[in-house]
Each structure stands twice: as structure tokens, then as C-alpha cells.
Amino acid sequence: MALSTVLIIGGSGFLGCHLVDRFYAVSPRPAIHVLDIRPLPIISPEFYSFNPDEIVFHKGDITDPDSLREIYREVKPDIIVHSASPIHGMGKEIYYKVNVDGTQAIIDVAVEPEFADIIKGLVYTSSASVIYNGEDLRNADETTPMPEKQMDAYNETKALGEKMVLAANNKRPGFKTVALRPSAMFGPGDRQLIPNMVQVGYTSGTRFQIGNNWNIFDFTYIGNVAHAHVLAAQKLLDEKKSGGVAGEPFIITNNQPVYFFTVPRKVWAMKGNIPSFTIKISRPVGFFLAFMSEVVAKLRGKEALFTRFRVSFTCANRYFNISKAIHFLEYKPIVTLEKGIEISLRYLEYEEEEKAKTLAEKKSE
Amino acid sequence: MSKYLELILHPSEMRAVAQWAIWHDPVFPRDPEKESDNLKRCYELLKLTSRSFAAVIEELSPELREAIVIFYLILRGLDTIEDDMTIPNPVKLPILRSFQEVLDEPGWQYHDSKEKDAVVLEEFDKIITEYQNLKSPYKAIIKDITEVMGNGMASYCEDEDFNKKGVDTVKDYNLYCHYVAGIIGEGLTRLGVAAELSNPKLMDNPQLYESMGLLLQKTNIIRDYHEDLMDNRRFWPKEIWSKYAKSLDDFAKPENEAAGLDCLSEMIADAIEHIPDCLYYLAGIREQSMFNFCAIPQVMAIATLELVYRNPKVLTGHVKIRKGLACQLMLESGSVRSTYDIFQQYCHNIQSRNTPRDPMYVRISIACAKVDQFIETVFPTPPEPKGLANNSVLVFGLSFGIVGILIFYAVFLVQ
Structure with a gap:
């Protein structure tokens, strides 16, 4: 059965905009509805191909079942994509509210009998970090167990949300669920991964390498993650192919794991910064220096760029085996890692240009 | 001369050469005593025409050794015809395209090649004789591949x-x-x-x-x-x-x-x-x-x-x-x-x-x-033993200690 109406919860966010973009590209094009607390941002046609006028926006609170029920009644989606998630650093309470309570409400209302012939499935955006226990992940896959204790409150709530979603598979006959676990997403709209690397690129930090750089990392271009969501939605609706998908988690990456420093170095090189030499620092020394840097930053009342968290991030092996997604979702990345980096840098330039434009307009006023 | 100089500059390789020459025991050594003169000649042809493969082929399991020697020589024959620019296409193409049939023509030889490995073609009858002695499944495989390869080569020549x-x-x-x-x-x-x-x-x-x-x-x-x-x-x-x-x-x-x-x-x-x-x-x-x-x-x-x-x-x-x-x-x-x-x-x-x-x-x-x-x-990679995981903590603590002592001394000396 072809997808006719999709409701994207969290559709105004970083991943959300790309979800809209990829669902818009599906042929025949489904009706696309977005539910979020803030409206869709103004998007540039250079990076997104959808027409914002064709997207129906609903403002609503996902923790409020009544508000959800009303929107479900109005939209009549056959698939709900739930990718609403608070930004890192908002605090434990907000994480619980959105990732656990919100997810519960989304499920509970969707399985109500009145939506029996309407809502056929739920695609949930989880995170590859739900199987991260602080140690190296090498070729980790869906059989890798979740740690008993998650690394932080954010991951804890994401893991809880995922468990709830997968347990809800068939909770009402004909209601199918699937969870996608993307790893280290980057791309237009990203505020963390590539922007942080670009920032370091303006400092002498490019001369340093922590660890031996044989550790491998899976970076994932956001457009590929969105593409995987489309495939997951289509598979849930496909009687023949939903068998291996419904009730299952899938790790999503670019399937191009790479030595960690390759990506920042490529970013810096594209920004014209190729250091003539690099200084290698072992991991423990890196930890120590990062600690000192955090202390100094704190004393000066600034935010430290070089932190212990980044050291462990930089030295970790974190790569996955995504055979399951390739087999059951028939997933294949549509944008390569290298192309993804190019697009991301071009997007940051575009943002700078936009900023400069608004500044100039203000001045002329 | 430069070969010896290279060895002196790379002592581990010198050891490897000596070790290979003195100690290396092939898994399956050849026993030329039991071989017919015809087969011996095939091994000689192999040595004459293959620079790198002869050694590894000779040490193969006897079950396959001869099949692979013959397979190699047949492909070498094909290759020699393909490479020979003095053979005009009207002559060359039919030979390439029907080379698999030659394998069933006892006595077939070819004497018009000027290539360096022409000897294989000149004595191809010996290869055919040995080919006919192979087990039939091996013969079938070799024939198949010869046909596909000969046709492929011909289409490139054209x-x-x-x-x-x-x-x-x-x-x-x-x-x-x-x-x-x-x-x-x-x-x-x-x-x-x-x-x-x-x-x-x-x-x-x-x-x-x-x-x-x-x-x-x-x-x-x-x-x-x-x-x-x-x-x-x-x-x-x-x-x-x-x-x-x-x-x-x-x-x-x-x-x-x-x-x-x-x-x-x-x-x-x-x-x-x-x-x-x-x-x-x-x-x-x-x-x-x-x-x-x-x-x-x-x-x-x-x-x-x-x-x-x-x-x-x-x-x-x-x-x-x-x-x-x-x-x-x-x-x-x-x-x-x-x-x-x-x-x-x-x-x-x-x-x-x-x-x-x-x-x-x-x-x-x-x-x-x-x-x-x-x-x-x-x-x-086996999971890291738990004890070692504390290593970084140890280094961490040690560096702290040292820095602390240094600061202590600095303050002390200033006073």
C-alpha cells in the first residue's frame, strides 16, 4: 500500500526538516503534516527541495493526549514519524517529559480504537547511543545489548522511548512500529558536529591529534537518516516486507566508517587550513590537558572548546554493522560522507551570508 | 649487485631470504622421479614463462597441481597469441575464439609467433597431452574458462x-x-x-x-x-x-x-x-x-x-x-x-x-x-580486561600529583 498521509512529529527540527524533504520526494507524493512546538524554519531551496506552502503545520503539545487526538482526527495519517527530541543540555526533566511521556502519549492515542483503520504505523527516531556503554563499539549491531545503565539522562530517556515504541508493535491489530538508531548525524541545520569542527579550524587545535587515530567512527549524513525513515514507513505499509521490520530497531549510518580525524581534517582543509605538522598526544595526557583546559575556561568564565568529553569522543571506536538495515529496509545511503561534508560546509557559508545580509539591512534602516 | 646491497640494508629481509632458502619446506614437495618426460617439460615451460607463479604452483596439493600448471600454460598460450602484433586479426581472431577446441586436438602446435613466450605455442602438443590426462571435472572447468577468455580477448582485439x-x-x-x-x-x-x-x-x-x-x-x-x-x-x-x-x-x-x-x-x-x-x-x-x-x-x-x-x-x-x-x-x-x-x-x-x-x-x-x-x-578485538581500564585513571592521578608537587615547590621557592 502506498503512503498517503504522513504526520511528522518534530518536523521543524534539524532532522525534521530533512524528513519533510525526503517524504516530499516520494512518488506519489504523500500529504505531509508537521506537528511541532515551533513552526517550520525558513528554508533555503538550495538545501531543501520541498515547497513549504504544501506542508500543513500543526502546533501542539505531544504530552497532551487531547491535543494529539484532535490532530490525529484532523490529519488521519497512515504513518506517524516521531522524531521530536529536546536538544542536548535541556535537563533531565525535559528529556523525560518529551522522550518518555510524549512518546507514551503518541502511542496511547494512536492505538485507540477510533484510529483502527487509519493509523497503520509509527516510525521512531532513536539513537545509536542507546547501545553505548562508554567502551569501544566495533561492528556493533542490533544484537549488541543496551547497557544496564545508560551514559546520561538523555540516552536513558531515548532508550526508554525506543522500548515503549517497539513494545507497542501490534498493540492494536494492524498497528506496526519500528525504531531507527542513527549515529552521529551531520548536515544542513546541524549546530554541533561540523560547526564545532569548523570552530576548532580557526584555532591552533588543528595541529593536535589525540590518540593514535586508528579509532574508527561512523558519521551519518542527515539526508540518509531521513531516507531511512521513508523506507521504514514504506516497509511498515508493505504486507510482504513488513515482517522483518515491524517491532525491530535498525542502526542507520553512512556505512562508511572512517578514522576519526579524517572528517575534521577534511573540514579544515576545505576551509584552507592544512597544518604543516601535527603533534600527537596520547589519550591519558589528552584527558589531563582537557581537564586543565576546562579549569582555565571555568576560571575565565568561558566555555571550554577542549573538554574531556571531546577527548573520549575523539579516541573512541564507534562503528556499526548495518547489514540489518541494508537487508530488511533495503537501505543504501544516498549521499556519500564526502559529499555530505561539502553540503554541510556550503550550508554554514550560506548561514553566514544570511547573517551578513540581515546585518546590512538593519544598518541601512 | 644492487640486490645484495638491498639485502644488507634490510637485515630482516636477509634473514627471510636465508630462512626461505634453507628451512622452507613445501607443503607438498614435487617428486620429479615419478613424472613423465612430457610432464617434466610442462613444468619447465611453466618456469620459463611465469616469473612469480611457478614457485607457488609447484607447492600446490598434488590433487590440483597439474591441473593448475596446465590451466596456466593454456592461458599463457592464449595470451601470447593475443599480444602478438605480428599476427594479423583475420588469423588471430579465429584461433582465439576456438582455442578451447584446440585442447582436444592432439599434436596441435603453432609456430608463427614472435613473442617471448612463443615456446609454449611451439610445444603446445605436450600441454594437450597432459590436459587429456586430467580428471574430467577439471578438464571441463579449464575448457569453459578458455572459451570465455579467448572470446573476450578476441572482442578486445577487434x-x-x-x-x-x-x-x-x-x-x-x-x-x-x-x-x-x-x-x-x-x-x-x-x-x-x-x-x-x-x-x-x-x-x-x-x-x-x-x-x-x-x-x-x-x-x-x-x-x-x-x-x-x-x-x-x-x-x-x-x-x-x-x-x-x-x-x-x-x-x-x-x-x-x-x-x-x-x-x-x-x-x-x-x-x-x-x-x-x-x-x-x-x-x-x-x-x-x-x-x-x-x-x-x-x-x-x-x-x-x-x-x-x-x-x-x-x-x-x-x-x-x-x-x-x-x-x-x-x-x-x-x-x-x-x-x-x-x-x-x-x-x-x-x-x-x-x-x-x-x-x-x-x-x-x-x-x-x-x-x-x-x-x-x-x-x-577481545574486550579490555577490567583492570586495565583504570590505567588512564592512574596516569591521570600521577600527573596530578606531579603537577601538585611542582606548584607546591614553586610557591615554596617564591616565599
């Missing part, structure tokens, strides 16, 4: 564009390599499986044996850039070199060295992407002599690729791995694990020299990481 301009797209490049090497991979795999020396599963995934052939062929094509150019042959695909120069010949000029090296990087990136398949294949071989036979050329290839990577000498002359190094590699590539280690080491060497200045920076980095990732699937 192809005016190919002969004048060389290879056009990457797809054409892969297809060419398929006809001259991928098919041999198929033949050897079928022989190995028929002799029960290899896992029959290797037949289910043609991409694996295809990659085995392609890695070797592409390595030769990359390394022989200059030599082929001198012989007026061009195998580097235009789709790749046209990004860096107006003509493939330009890279040999000193002023184009930088462009040539970038192009070389792309050729190497394309080749090393076959490695995970090759490693997968090697894990499917069940018998030691067959493993050596397959693994040795592969490790020579990766060592060669590492040697030519960003090496300007490739563009202007001939580059070859040292004899001593070859010996060392033959000694070390005896098991799946040690062969994987060699591959990993050479890939890491390539990656260590890879810089963001290279247009292939990301692609090569991904290709090398894929090798690590594959090896990890076969030999997973």
Missing part, C-alpha cells in the same frame, strides 16, 4: 577504439579486468571447490573471486603505467585520468608529476576497495597449499600498492618490491590471521601517508577503515 584510445570508463576498466583476471579467479575457485580444497560457498558469491582477480590485475596496471606507455598500451581508464590531465601520457612528464600522483591515488583507491572481498575469500580456503597459492599473490599486490602510493617513480620508470621483501611476505602469509595482519599493516602505512591535500583523502581513508572493519568481523 575493438578499434580500445586499441587506439585505451580504456574509456571505469566500468570498461572493470570489464577488461574481468576478462583477463576475474575469469581466472572463477576458474581457480571452481577447481578449488571441485577438489574440495575450498569452501563451496565461495561459488555463491562471484564478487569475491572477481575481486581476487581484479586486485591483482589492477595492481599490475597501476605499477606498469610507464612500461605500458612505452609499449603503446593504455589501461588506466579515461574517466579517471581525464580529471587530472589532457592525455594519459602527460603524467610521465616531470611538470605533471603532481597531477600524476593525484591520479595515481585515485587508481589506488579504486584498487584497495577490493580488499575486503579478497580477505573474505581467503577465509574460505580449507587447505594450506591452496591458501598459500591464493594468499601470496595478494600480499605481493598490497605491498606493491603501498610501494607505489604517491611514489613519483611509477610515472617515469619501473618500481618493484624488493626480492627480500617478497621472501619475507611469502614466509609470513601462512595463515588467515597473519595474512590479515600484513594487509592491515600495509593499509595503515598507506593511510599514515594520506593527507587532506590528496583529492582521494576521504575515499582512501574510508577504504582503509573498511579493511579494519572487515578484519574485526573475523577476528573481533
Whole structure:
């Protein structure tokens, strides 16, 4: 059965905009509805191909079942994509509210009998970090167990949300669920991964390498993650192919794991910064220096760029085996890692240009 | 002379050469006493025409040894006819296209070739005699491959564009390599499986044996850039070199060295992407002599690729791995694990020299990481023992202590 109406919860966010973009590209094009607390941002046609006028926006609170029920009644989606998630650093309470309570409400209302012939499935955006226990992940896959204790409150709530979603598979006959676990997403709209690397690129930090750089990392271009969501939605609706998908988690990456420093170095090189030499620092020394840097930053009342968290991030092996997604979702990345980096840098330039434009307009006023 | 000098400069290789010469025991030594004169002559022909393969073929399991010697010599015969520019196409094409039939014509010889390996054709009747002595499943496989290869070669001889301009797209490049090497991979795999020396599963995934052939062929094509150019042959695909120069010949000029090296990087990136398949294949071989036979050329290839990577000498002359190094590699590539280690080491060497200045920076980095990732699937890293995890905490604490003491002294001294 072809997808006719999709409701994207969290559709105004970083991943959300790309979800809209990829669902818009599906042929025949489904009706696309977005539910979020803030409206869709103004998007540039250079990076997104959808027409914002064709997207129906609903403002609503996902923790409020009544508000959800009303929107479900109005939209009549056959698939709900739930990718609403608070930004890192908002605090434990907000994480619980959105990732656990919100997810519960989304499920509970969707399985109500009145939506029996309407809502056929739920695609949930989880995170590859739900199987991260602080140690190296090498070729980790869906059989890798979740740690008993998650690394932080954010991951804890994401893991809880995922468990709830997968347990809800068939909770009402004909209601199918699937969870996608993307790893280290980057791309237009990203505020963390590539922007942080670009920032370091303006400092002498490019001369340093922590660890031996044989550790491998899976970076994932956001457009590929969105593409995987489309495939997951289509598979849930496909009687023949939903068998291996419904009730299952899938790790999503670019399937191009790479030595960690390759990506920042490529970013810096594209920004014209190729250091003539690099200084290698072992991991423990890196930890120590990062600690000192955090202390100094704190004393000066600034935010430290070089932190212990980044050291462990930089030295970790974190790569996955995504055979399951390739087999059951028939997933294949549509944008390569290298192309993804190019697009991301071009997007940051575009943002700078936009900023400069608004500044100039203000001045002329 | 330079050979000896090289050995003195690389003592570990000197040891390897000595070890190979004195201690090396073939898994299955040949026993020439029991061989007929005709068969002995075939082994001599093998030595005359193959530089690198003779040694590994001679040590193969007796079950397959003769089949592979004959297979090799037949393909050598085909190749000699194809390469011989003095044979006009109207004569050449029918021979190539019906070469499989020659195998059933006792006494067949060919005396009009001027190529260096013409002796194979002149004494081809001896090869036919031995071919007829092989077990029938082996005969059928050899005949099949001979037919496909002969026809493939003939179509390349006919192809005016190919002969004048060389290879056009990457797809054409892969297809060419398929006809001259991928098919041999198929033949050897079928022989190995028929002799029960290899896992029959290797037949289910043609991409694996295809990659085995392609890695070797592409390595030769990359390394022989200059030599082929001198012989007026061009195998580097235009789709790749046209990004860096107006003509493939330009890279040999000193002023184009930088462009040539970038192009070389792309050729190497394309080749090393076959490695995970090759490693997968090697894990499917069940018998030691067959493993050596397959693994040795592969490790020579990766060592060669590492040697030519960003090496300007490739563009202007001939580059070859040292004899001593070859010996060392033959000694070390005896098991799946040690062969994987060699591959990993050479890939890491390539990656260590890879810089963001290279247009292939990301692609090569991904290709090398894929090798690590594959090896990890076969030999997973054991989880770190819990005790060691505290190591960093120890260093952490120690450094704190030392810094503390230093500060203490500084304050103390100032007072």
C-alpha cells in the first residue's frame, strides 16, 4: 500500500526538516503534516527541495493526549514519524517529559480504537547511543545489548522511548512500529558536529591529534537518516516486507566508517587550513590537558572548546554493522560522507551570508 | 649487485631470504622421479614463462597441481597469441575464439609467433597431452574458462577504439579486468571447490573471486603505467585520468608529476576497495597449499600498492618490491590471521601517508577503515580486561600529583 498521509512529529527540527524533504520526494507524493512546538524554519531551496506552502503545520503539545487526538482526527495519517527530541543540555526533566511521556502519549492515542483503520504505523527516531556503554563499539549491531545503565539522562530517556515504541508493535491489530538508531548525524541545520569542527579550524587545535587515530567512527549524513525513515514507513505499509521490520530497531549510518580525524581534517582543509605538522598526544595526557583546559575556561568564565568529553569522543571506536538495515529496509545511503561534508560546509557559508545580509539591512534602516 | 646491497640494508629481509632458502619446506614437495618426460617439460615451460607463479604452483596439493600448471600454460598460450602484433586479426581472431577446441586436438602446435613466450605455442602438443590426462571435472572447468577468455580477448582485439584510445570508463576498466583476471579467479575457485580444497560457498558469491582477480590485475596496471606507455598500451581508464590531465601520457612528464600522483591515488583507491572481498575469500580456503597459492599473490599486490602510493617513480620508470621483501611476505602469509595482519599493516602505512591535500583523502581513508572493519568481523578485538581500564585513571592521578608537587615547590621557592 502506498503512503498517503504522513504526520511528522518534530518536523521543524534539524532532522525534521530533512524528513519533510525526503517524504516530499516520494512518488506519489504523500500529504505531509508537521506537528511541532515551533513552526517550520525558513528554508533555503538550495538545501531543501520541498515547497513549504504544501506542508500543513500543526502546533501542539505531544504530552497532551487531547491535543494529539484532535490532530490525529484532523490529519488521519497512515504513518506517524516521531522524531521530536529536546536538544542536548535541556535537563533531565525535559528529556523525560518529551522522550518518555510524549512518546507514551503518541502511542496511547494512536492505538485507540477510533484510529483502527487509519493509523497503520509509527516510525521512531532513536539513537545509536542507546547501545553505548562508554567502551569501544566495533561492528556493533542490533544484537549488541543496551547497557544496564545508560551514559546520561538523555540516552536513558531515548532508550526508554525506543522500548515503549517497539513494545507497542501490534498493540492494536494492524498497528506496526519500528525504531531507527542513527549515529552521529551531520548536515544542513546541524549546530554541533561540523560547526564545532569548523570552530576548532580557526584555532591552533588543528595541529593536535589525540590518540593514535586508528579509532574508527561512523558519521551519518542527515539526508540518509531521513531516507531511512521513508523506507521504514514504506516497509511498515508493505504486507510482504513488513515482517522483518515491524517491532525491530535498525542502526542507520553512512556505512562508511572512517578514522576519526579524517572528517575534521577534511573540514579544515576545505576551509584552507592544512597544518604543516601535527603533534600527537596520547589519550591519558589528552584527558589531563582537557581537564586543565576546562579549569582555565571555568576560571575565565568561558566555555571550554577542549573538554574531556571531546577527548573520549575523539579516541573512541564507534562503528556499526548495518547489514540489518541494508537487508530488511533495503537501505543504501544516498549521499556519500564526502559529499555530505561539502553540503554541510556550503550550508554554514550560506548561514553566514544570511547573517551578513540581515546585518546590512538593519544598518541601512 | 644492487640486490645484495638491498639485502644488507634490510637485515630482516636477509634473514627471510636465508630462512626461505634453507628451512622452507613445501607443503607438498614435487617428486620429479615419478613424472613423465612430457610432464617434466610442462613444468619447465611453466618456469620459463611465469616469473612469480611457478614457485607457488609447484607447492600446490598434488590433487590440483597439474591441473593448475596446465590451466596456466593454456592461458599463457592464449595470451601470447593475443599480444602478438605480428599476427594479423583475420588469423588471430579465429584461433582465439576456438582455442578451447584446440585442447582436444592432439599434436596441435603453432609456430608463427614472435613473442617471448612463443615456446609454449611451439610445444603446445605436450600441454594437450597432459590436459587429456586430467580428471574430467577439471578438464571441463579449464575448457569453459578458455572459451570465455579467448572470446573476450578476441572482442578486445577487434575493438578499434580500445586499441587506439585505451580504456574509456571505469566500468570498461572493470570489464577488461574481468576478462583477463576475474575469469581466472572463477576458474581457480571452481577447481578449488571441485577438489574440495575450498569452501563451496565461495561459488555463491562471484564478487569475491572477481575481486581476487581484479586486485591483482589492477595492481599490475597501476605499477606498469610507464612500461605500458612505452609499449603503446593504455589501461588506466579515461574517466579517471581525464580529471587530472589532457592525455594519459602527460603524467610521465616531470611538470605533471603532481597531477600524476593525484591520479595515481585515485587508481589506488579504486584498487584497495577490493580488499575486503579478497580477505573474505581467503577465509574460505580449507587447505594450506591452496591458501598459500591464493594468499601470496595478494600480499605481493598490497605491498606493491603501498610501494607505489604517491611514489613519483611509477610515472617515469619501473618500481618493484624488493626480492627480500617478497621472501619475507611469502614466509609470513601462512595463515588467515597473519595474512590479515600484513594487509592491515600495509593499509595503515598507506593511510599514515594520506593527507587532506590528496583529492582521494576521504575515499582512501574510508577504504582503509573498511579493511579494519572487515578484519574485526573475523577476528573481533577481545574486550579490555577490567583492570586495565583504570590505567588512564592512574596516569591521570600521577600527573596530578606531579603537577601538585611542582606548584607546591614553586610557591615554596617564591616565599
